[in-house]
Amino acid sequence: MNNEEIPVDIDHVNHSVGGAGGHFFRRLLHISMAVIPVLYYTKGEEISSIISISPTQLVILICFSILSLEAIRLKFGIIIIGQREYEATQISALAWGAFAVCLALLITPQEGSGMKSGLYGAPMIWGLTFVDPVMGEIKRNKQGIQAAIIGGLIVSFIIWIGSSFWLGTPLWIALILAPFTVLGELPRVKWIDDNATMILVPLTILFLLHPFI
Secondary structure (H helix, E strand, O other), rough: OOOOOOOOOOOOOOOOOOOHHHHHHHHHHHHHHHHHHHHHHHHHHHHHHHOOHHHHHHHHHHHHHHHHHHHHHHHHHHOHHHHOOHOOOOOOHHHHHHHHHHHHHHHHOOOOOOOHHHOOOOHHHHHHHHHHHHHHHHHHHHOOHHHHHHHHHHHHHHHHHHHHHHOOOOHHHHHHHHHHHHHHOOOOOOOOOHHHHHHHHHHHHHHHHHHHH
16 A cells, blocks of 8 residues: 555645644544543443433433534534634534544443443544544654554554453454554545544444354
């Protein structure tokens, strides 16, 4: 594979509202989403009980709230710091990512209690929050798609294999889903953002494999 086979839109990668500060804010927000599975799997009952609903209901409520706010944002063409100009007229990467994270929390199989109940959902979300920024920064520095894929694979395997030891994710599942997390970052299509596909692709593979677990 050479760099010409998969074109990289450098303008798409580089340009964020707010310049370098906006780009940093975008990355910081992205990485901060890593705390979501920790809160959900360890404090979900406690947090959701504040408004007398279940953790699942809380995630659904948050998901609908995000989609509603996104609809309003699109209606008025609003873009905030860290977003890209094209997001004024299409669903933002943040909204796609939040939607995919909600799906991962809602429908990934859970076993055990506490953090270990996130043996699939947690690494899937961490794949988005850490692999995507690593690959994005490599491409932003014009090191090529091959370097981005290698960097993404290294981080993804660390996440999934680490989850196998820490959370009990079956190792063979971890080894299969790690590259599919990276694969989810590669498509460049207008109708869906890679923030969604980085979760939806391994999520689909997980459901195909789950009967064999």
